[in-house]
Amino acid sequence: MFTALVIDEVDGKVTSSIKELSEDLLPQGEVTIDASYSTLNYKDGMILNGIGRLVRSYPHIPGVDVSGVVRESTDQRFKAGDKVVVGGYRFGEIHWGGYSQLVRVPADWVVKLPSNLTLFQAMAFGTAGFSAMMAVDALENHGLKPSAYEVLVTGAVGGVGSIAVALLAALGYKVAASTGRPAEHEYLRSLGASTVVERSELEEPVSRPLESERWSGCIDNVGGSTIGHVLSQLRRGASIASVGLAAGSSFTANVMPFLLRGVSILGIDSVSLEIDKRAVLWERLAEIFPLDRLDAMTQEIGLGDLTRYGREILEGKVKGRVVVNVNS
Numbered sequence: 001m002f003t004a005l006v007i008d009e010v011d012g013k014v015t016s017s018i019k020e021l022s023e024d025l026l027p028q029g030e031v032t033i034d035a036s037y038s039t040l041n042y043k044d045g046m047i048l049n050g051i052g053r054l055v056r057s058y059p060h061i062p063g064v065d066v067s068g069v070v071r072e073s074t075d076q077r078f079k080a081g082d083k084v085v086v087g088g089y090r091f092g093e094i095h096w097g098g099y100s101q102l103v104r105v106p107a108d109w110v111v112k113l114p115s116n117l118t119l120f121q122a123m124a125f126g127t128a129g130f131s132a133m134m135a136v137d138a139l140e141n142h143g144l145k146p147s148a149y150e151v152l153v154t155g156a157v158g159g160v161g162s163i164a165v166a167l168l169a170a171l172g173y174k175v176a177a178s179t180g181r182p183a184e185h186e187y188l189r190s191l192g193a194s195t196v197v198e199r200s201e202l203e204e205p206v207s208r209p210l211e212s213e214r215w216s217g218c219i220d221n222v223g224g225s226t227i228g229h230v231l232s233q234l235r236r237g238a239s240i241a242s243v244g245l246a247a248g249s250s251f252t253a254n255v256m257p258f259l260l261r262g263v264s265i266l267g268i269d270s271v272s273l274e275i276d277k278r279a280v281l282w283e284r285l286a287e288i289f290p291l292d293r294l295d296a297m298t299q300e301i302g303l304g305d306l307t308r309y310g311r312e313i314l315e316g317k318v319k320g321r322v323v324v325n326v327n328s
């Protein structure tokens, strides 16, 4: 038997409860993992609240990330005792996820824990941190280099945002962090932001197709009117890595920045990235991220706290990263 947070749909409403389940209910997969930690991402908040039709069938165990120790594996790449991380491939969406003491997944979804990370730190990153790493990688592959001009991070106090600010600063970039939370300006500076921009300034729909060139790149976690606004302020040849939609999924923009400044929008899809590239990016994240900054942005909760936190992340009230101890 193992304990998990189970969500169910009754009369169109999603409810959650902590249950004891039998191991034979676990889905198919070559690797069975004794889970240590999971985490809370924006998408987990959507799933816990039944938003976005991400879950295909109920009852369901959510949690799009997990770290833990392999209990048994029928795939020779893994053996009992290996410390591993799982995220992406719709784990926690259409496959039972990480809010569970026991997890079973296909071996092709499993990444070995980078040797300098603890299982806790891996979930302090989670999909949010991994996506921040993907965004930085995409921007660099598109020509981003440290310069006198700032890289903008929107939704900066959130999970992806906090990791992105600290990651870019550690790589030598000048970072501007945009937030709607005035009380967190000092927090963002402590992560490495040199400038803090009010969210409302960027939310204004653009009045002119081209504004003054301001940003050498952008990691955008909010979408909506902000992305159209930022587009008009990108420097020549610069790019936006489009990660999230906390403010909305549609936007209005003008094509002039594409035609006259050669700017780009790069899509970040952390769910379906190939496993080999995933392992490489986990290693890079572990190598370059200032791990002493993780503590300041991370809090630990238990399975029983998820209903409340799942609501709060959708309301934009969660700061930094939330690690879920699945054994507490």
Ligand SMILES: NC(=O)c1ccc[n+]([C@@H]2O[C@H](COP(=O)([O-])OP(=O)(O)OC[C@H]3O[C@@H](n4cnc5c(N)ncnc54)[C@H](OP(=O)(O)O)[C@@H]3O)[C@@H](O)[C@H]2O)c1
Pocket (backbone or CB within 6 Å): 040, 041, 042, 043, 127, 128, 131, 154, 155, 156, 157, 158, 159, 160, 161, 178, 179, 180, 181, 199, 221, 222, 242, 243, 244, 245, 246, 247, 268, 269, 270, 271, 313, 314, 315, 316, 317, 318, 320
């Ligand atoms: N593409 C991918 O593969 C991928 C992977 C991970 C996450 N995501 C997406 O990335 C986004 C961020 O995820 P997360 O886990 O970091 O979530 P999060 O912790 O909730 O952060 C989102 C941040 O967006 C800002 N925000 C919230 N509501 C807003 C609104 N109505 N208008 C403007 N800004 C708002 C807030 O930042 P401030 O308080 O600083 O303003 C909030 O902290 C989500 O949309 C998520 O779905 C995508």
